[in-house]
Each structure stands twice: as structure tokens, then as C-alpha cells.
Amino acid sequence: xxxxxxxxxxxxxxxxxxxxxxxxxxxxxxxxxxxxxxxxxxxxxxxxxxxxxxxxxxxxxxxxxxxxxxxxxxxxxxxxxxxxxxxxxxxxxxxxxxxxxxxxxxxxxxxxxxxxxxxxxxxxxxxxxxxxxxxxxxxxxxxxxxxxxxxxxxxxxxxxxxxxxxxxxxxxxxxxxxxxxxxxxxxxxxxxxxxxxxxxxxxxxxxxxxxxxxxxxxxxxxxxxxxxxxxxxxxxxxxxxxxxxxxxxxxxxxxxxxxxxxxxxxxxxxxxxxxxxxxxxxxxxxxxxxxxxxxxxxxxxxxxxxxxxxxxxxxxxxxxxxxxxxxxxxxxxxxxxxxxxxxxxxxxxxxxxxxxxxx
Ligand code: FAD
Numbered sequence: 001x002x003x004x005x006x007x008x009x010x011x012x013x014x015x016x017x018x019x020x021x022x023x024x025x026x027x028x029x030x031x032x033x034x035x036x037x038x039x040x041x042x043x044x045x046x047x048x049x050x051x052x053x054x055x056x057x058x059x060x061x062x063x064x065x066x067x068x069x070x071x072x073x074x075x076x077x078x079x080x081x082x083x084x085x086x087x088x089x090x091x092x093x094x095x096x097x098x099x100x101x102x103x104x105x106x107x108x109x110x111x112x113x114x115x116x117x118x119x120x121x122x123x124x125x126x127x128x129x130x131x132x133x134x135x136x137x138x139x140x141x142x143x144x145x146x147x148x149x150x151x152x153x154x155x156x157x158x159x160x161x162x163x164x165x166x167x168x169x170x171x172x173x174x175x176x177x178x179x180x181x182x183x184x185x186x187x188x189x190x191x192x193x194x195x196x197x198x199x200x201x202x203x204x205x206x207x208x209x210x211x212x213x214x215x216x217x218x219x220x221x222x223x224x225x226x227x228x229x230x231x232x233x234x235x236x237x238x239x240x241x242x243x244x245x246x247x248x249x250x251x252x253x254x255x256x257x258x259x260x261x262x263x264x265x266x267x268x269x270x271x272x273x274x275x276x277x278x279x280x281x282x283x284x285x286x287x288x289x290x291x292x293x294x295x296x297x298x299x300x301x302x303x304x305x306x307x308x309x310x311x312x313x314x315x316x317x318x319x320x321x322x323x324x325x326x327x328x329x330x331x332x333x334x335x336x337x338x339x340x341x342x343x344x345x346x347x348x349x350x351x352x353x354x355x356x357x358x359x
Pocket of ligand 1: 013014015016017018019036037038039043044045046053054055056057062100101102103129130131132133134175176207288291320321322331332333334
């Protein structure tokens with residue numbers, strides 16, 4: 001395949017909710033757009049969610065631009081969201097190639113050459129929307145490699161069945177940690193380790209309230225006002241049914257981190273040792289930016305310096321989704337819309353009227 005065969009105005013790397021939201025707004029322009037997604041099927045990271053995973057907010061609060069998620073009883077399940085994303089991309093007839101793993105992006109003649117495992121694409125602008133799922137984070141604990149038990153990251157957790165009857169250590173104080181602990185503690189003897197005491201939201205607070213509170217804080221900051229910190233950030237634990245049930249069983253109790261690993265378990269700060277068959281890391285993710293490394297713009301913290309959503313050092317490259325650093329709540333279904341729209345507008349302005357780069 002030669003690069004000349006595949007010139008586009010815009011290549012979007014990724015095919016999850018962030019990529020689809022930008023593609024939606026770019027439909028309103030005359031630009032040619034191609035999405036390259038390493039996944040085999042639609043749905044982005046949601047495909048990998050655990051079996052019982054549900055959204056924190058009802059469907060009407062969790063929609064992409066243009067077409068709302070069909071209403072379902074209660075909170076949408078993982079499969080509801082995957083179905084919605086699959087229908088969404090079909091409805092708007094986006095050009096998407098799957099599975100295509102983008103491995104490298106180089107600047108060339110005012111545009112970009114996008115290298116992938118399936119060939120090479122040329123683009124005048126690139127929008128990176130690769131999310132975080134493929135880059136799970138595990139904190140450093142001494143002697144981890146000498147621990148012989150099973151280790152799993154929440155990225156790969158599906159359900160509690162494989163842990164039945166075991167001694168399991170769940171590490172991480174966010175919603176993943178709380179939900180996985182709640183489930184695993186039903187079939188295994190579990191211990192929960194969190195850096196600090198977990199913050200549980202009131203039982204009647206769901207994603208809507210969280211988002212409203214966080215939005216009020218964000219707006220106040222934009223306007224230079226200081227708003228009293230509302231109780232609850234986006235990362236605090238939402239009391240979904242399984243977590244409430246764990247509280248009722250008396251198992252929703254966390255202890256502070258251990259000192260190091262032993263061969264069969266962990267050694268606590270006081271020197272005592274506990275054996276564990278398995279450790280489940282619910283310790284989050286980092287942006288999946290390997291494909292941008294050769295551009296020399298990925299910082300020590302694994303981020304990229306941005307002006308809005310455009311790279312400061314590589315004009316013509318935008319990043320959407322990922323986390324707060326690309327925009328407030330930008331990795332959520334509802335929060336990403338604002339940045340998707342702004343990004344599409346900037347891309348259109350930057351490329352307007354210019355011929356498609358060809359060599
Ligand atoms: P992803 O969904 O990860 O999509 C990225 C896509 O890019 C994938 O298809 C991947 O295969 C592809 N890709 C990656 N690297 C490459 C590459 N090099 N080349 C080509 N393709 C590539 N959000 C909400 O709005 N509400 C919630 O209630 C909610 N709950 C959540 C609960 C949990 C436990 C978790 C983990 C997340 C939750 N989120 C929620 C957040 C949301 O699921 C994610 O942040 C969202 O999936 C991000 O979308 P994205 O499109 O940016 O990335």
C-alpha cells in the first residue's frame with residue numbers, strides 16, 4: 001500500500017465514544033474523515049467492562065451529540081452502551097477501518113503520515129482519541145515480581161467466579177475498587193487496600209448529581225469565582241446496589257497499603273504477613289499515547305501539552321477524551337461533547353480552503 005492511495009483531510013485515531021463525538025461534528029463540514037480503530041468491534045473501552053458494569057446516570061444523561069441513547073429501565077448496562085455506540089456509528093455512516101492499530105505518526109509536508117499495522121494513511125490533521133484502557137496502571141510495590149499468586153488489573157476483570165473460595169486482595173479506592181470488592185467479597189475472603197479512607201457518596205447521589213456539582217465548580221473557576229468545594233468529586237464512590245449490599249454485609253472496610261510483597265502474599269507496615277491467592281489492581285489507567293512518542297511531545301506524566309485540545313508543539317494534532325487534562329469531564333459521554341464540538345470547529349477552520357495534501 002502506498003501512502004498516496006489513502007489521503008484524508010482528517011484521520012481520527014480510535015473508535016470509541018470520543019472519536020465518534022468528533023466525527024459527528026466533522027460531518028457538518030466537507031472534510032474527508034477516516035477513523036482508524038484497533039478494536040475488532042464498536043464500543044471502545046465499554047466492550048471490556050465487567051459483566052455487571054452500569055452507567056452512573058440514566059440514558060438521557062449519557063448521550064453523544066445528535067442522537068440520544070435509547071431509554072432503558074434504570075441505569076444502562078455495559079451491553080446497552082456498546083449497542084448504542086454500534087448503532088450510533090452505523091446511523092451516521094462514519095468511515096471506520098477495524099482493526100487497525102496506529103503505531104506511529106510522523107509530520108510530513110505540513111501534514112501527517114499515519115503508520116499502522118495495516119498500512120499507511122496520509123492526513124492534513126490528526127485527532128487522537130485512543131482512551132486509556134490499553135494502558136492500565138499498577139503502582140510500584142517492592143518485590144511484586146516475586147509474588148507467585150495471580151495478579152489481574154480491573155481492565156481485565158469480568159466477574160467474581162474465578163475467585164470463588166479464594167483469599168483476594170483488592171487494591172484501589174475508586175469506583176472500580178469499590179464495585180469489584182463488593183462483587184468478589186460475595187464469593188471470596190477479601191481485603192480492600194486504599195491509599196486513604198474511601199469517600200462514599202450519600203446513597204441518593206448518582207452520576208447526574210456528581211456531574212452537576214462538578215460542572216458548578218468548573219464554571220465558577222472559569223469565571224474566577226471560588227466555590228465552596230461541594231461534597232463529592234467525580235472519583236468518589238457512588239453507592240450502586242452491589243456496593244450498598246457489601247456495606248450491609250459489613251465488608252466495605254478498607255485498610256491502608258502494605259509495605260511490600262512476599263512470595264505468597266503481602267507484608268504490612270507492622271511486619272505481619274497475610275497470604276493471598278490473588279491481587280486485583282483497581283488502580284486506574286494512563287493515556288494510551290505510544291503512537292505519539294516519536295513526535296517527542298509526550299511528557300514524563302504521559303500527557304501532551306495542549307492549547308484547548310490542540311497540541312502546542314505539533315499544530316494540526318488534537319487530542320480528545322483521556323481525562324481532565326484534555327477538558328473538564330471530557331472522558332465521559334456527556335462531558336466530551338463540548339470538546340468534541342470545539343475540536344471539530346478548530347480543525348475545520350485550520351483546514352478550510354486548503355487543498356488535500358498529496359505528494
Ligand atoms: P475508549 O473508549 O477507550 O476508546 C478508544 C478506542 O481507541 C478503542 O476502541 C481502542 O481500541 C482504540 N485505540 C487505542 N489505541 C489505538 C491505536 N494506537 N490505534 C488505533 N486505535 C486505538 N463514563 C460515563 O460517561 N459515565 C459513566 O458512568 C462511566 N463509568 C465508568 C466506569 C468505569 C469502571 C470506567 C473504567 C469508566 C467509566 N466511564 C464512564 C468512562 C468511559 O467509559 C471512558 O472514559 C470512555 O470509554 C472513554 O472513551 P474514549 O473514546 O475516549 O476511549
